[in-house]
Amino acid sequence: MEGNVALDAETKVTESPGDHKDELRLWLRLLACTALIEREVRSRLRERFDVTLPRFDLMAQLDRAQDGMTLGELSRRMMVTNGNVTGLAERLVAEGVLSRRHAANDRRSHMVRLTEKGRRQFRKMAQAHEQWIADIFAGLAKNDVEELLALLGKAKAAARSALGRKS
Amino acid sequence: MEGNVALDAETKVTESPGDHKDELRLWLRLLACTALIEREVRSRLRERFDVTLPRFDLMAQLDRAQDGMTLGELSRRMMVTNGNVTGLAERLVAEGVLSRRHAANDRRSHMVRLTEKGRRQFRKMAQAHEQWIADIFAGLAKNDVEELLALLGKAKAAARSALGRKS
DNA sequence: GCAAGATACTTTAGGCTTAAAATACTTTCC
DNA sequence: GGAAAGTATTTTAAGCCTAAAGTATCTTGC
Numbered sequence: 001m002e003g004n005v006a007l008d009a010e011t012k013v014t015e016s017p018g019d020h021k022d023e024l025r026l027w028l029r030l031l032a033c034t035a036l037i038e039r040e041v042r043s044r045l046r047e048r049f050d051v052t053l054p055r056f057d058l059m060a061q062l063d064r065a066q067d068g069m070t071l072g073e074l075s076r077r078m079m080v081t082n083g084n085v086t087g088l089a090e091r092l093v094a095e096g097v098l099s100r101r102h103a104a105n106d107r108r109s110h111m112v113r114l115t116e117k118g119r120r121q122f123r124k125m126a127q128a129h130e131q132w133i134a135d136i137f138a139g140l141a142k143n144d145v146e147e148l149l150a151l152l153g154k155a156k157a158a159a160r161s162a163l164g165r166k167s
Numbered sequence: 168m169e170g171n172v173a174l175d176a177e178t179k180v181t182e183s184p185g186d187h188k189d190e191l192r193l194w195l196r197l198l199a200c201t202a203l204i205e206r207e208v209r210s211r212l213r214e215r216f217d218v219t220l221p222r223f224d225l226m227a228q229l230d231r232a233q234d235g236m237t238l239g240e241l242s243r244r245m246m247v248t249n250g251n252v253t254g255l256a257e258r259l260v261a262e263g264v265l266s267r268r269h270a271a272n273d274r275r276s277h278m279v280r281l282t283e284k285g286r287r288q289f290r291k292m293a294q295a296h297e298q299w300i301a302d303i304f305a306g307l308a309k310n311d312v313e314e315l316l317a318l319l320g321k322a323k324a325a326a327r328s329a330l331g332r333k334s
Numbered sequence: 335g336c337a338a339g340a341t342a343c344t345t346t347a348g349g350c351t352t353a354a355a356a357t358a359c360t361t362t363c364c
Numbered sequence: 365g366g367a368a369a370g371t372a373t374t375t376t377a378a379g380c381c382t383a384a385a386g387t388a389t390c391t392t393g394c
Contacts, residue, residue, distance in 0.1 A: 020298070022312050023300050024301070026300075026312055026315055026316050027204065027303075029316060029323065030201055031205070033322055036326055038198070046352090052379070052380080071342075072341085079206070081382060082342075083346090083384095084382075088380080107390085108342040108389045109341095109342060109389095131187070133190050136326045136330065137322065139325030139329060144318055144322075145190060145193055148318045151318065155304065155311075156199065158304060159200065159304070162302055162303045162304075162306060163203070213382090220350095237372080242373095249373060250352075250353085250373085250376090275359045275372040276359095276371095277373075
């Protein structure tokens with residue numbers, strides 16, 4: 001609380017009032033880093049499996065749910081709108097990788113799940129995907145990976161709390 | 168290179184062959200973190216300034232170029248396709264925040280730059296944007312911000328090198 | 335039981351994004 | 365100087381994404 005007279009001399013240099021440049025740089029770097037990798041992943045998914053990232057993402061959510069889940073649950077987990085999931089699921093059903101049926105108790109709800117074909121396809125893609133990511137981060141020391149994980153965890157928590165803790 | 172007999176006992180526990188789970192978790196967390204913030208920024212830009220993130224991004228690139236730049240340069244910096252910039256710029260010109268003219272020497276090229284109106288608008292948005300980001304990361308210690316910056320720098324470099332150093 | 339509100343999903347209109355093909359111009363190389 | 369190759373941009377077709385409005389079904393409170 002006190003003792004800042006001594007600190008002043010040190011902090012003044014880098015810290016003008018209302019200076020949030022580091023946070024801004026952090027955000028831009030986070031964005032650039034993600035965009036770089038995401039573009040590559042999208043491109044490989046398209047080239048090698050003829051699938052889009054959103055479809056892969058949807059299948060990934062379903063891969064863990066043996067009994068499928070409702071469209072609403074899916075949209076919450078994917079953090080996208082309901083309307084978005086409607087269209088995505090429609091295309092995947094048409095491709096035969098998803099099946100769809102009414103929920104048991106609630107006729108408003110629709111459950112979707114991977115078909116056997118879908119699960120097979122997804123497992124193959126997921127394996128390749130994991131290897132791509134491993135290769136992309138191969139130049140990063142084990143230690144750095146762990147620190148990044150921890151710090152991003154903190155960042156996510158900070159952001160969530162700043163944004164009102166929704167989700 | 169050698170001495171791994173002693174190390175084995177320690178590493179074996181967490182490190183099965185072909186285990187890239189941490190890298191995958193890192194990627195998923197990076198993605199989630201970015202998506203969380205990006206959605207919020209998009210939403211605020213739309214609500215408070217009636218502008219989309221891509222338009223804001225394009226204006227940000229131009230804000231630093233007094234004399235404007237070509238569409239090609241813009242698409243390289245934004246890391247999107249040419250066709251994308253064509254449409255984006257078209258809408259911004261229609262709104263009166265961008266002006267467009269032929270390049271001096273090359274009749275294939277088109278230069279775009281912010282109009283005075285565009286620059287005024289952008290500055291206002293940029294200021295709010297910087298504050299939003301500061302608030303979002305407010306729960307993060309100064310130290311954490313700096314470590315994250317450094318580690319993300321490493322990660323970006325690693326990714327770039329793994330992806331063949333393009334860009 | 336039934337009206338009012340909530341919930342699950344779909345539809346719509348509009349903008350973003352890409353890859354691939356097309357157009358217009360410039361440069362290179364004989 | 366003129367063909368061939370390269371470069372800058374636009375167009376096209378298809379998919380992703382959102383907010384807002386619409387439809388169908390459930391739940392609540394009386």
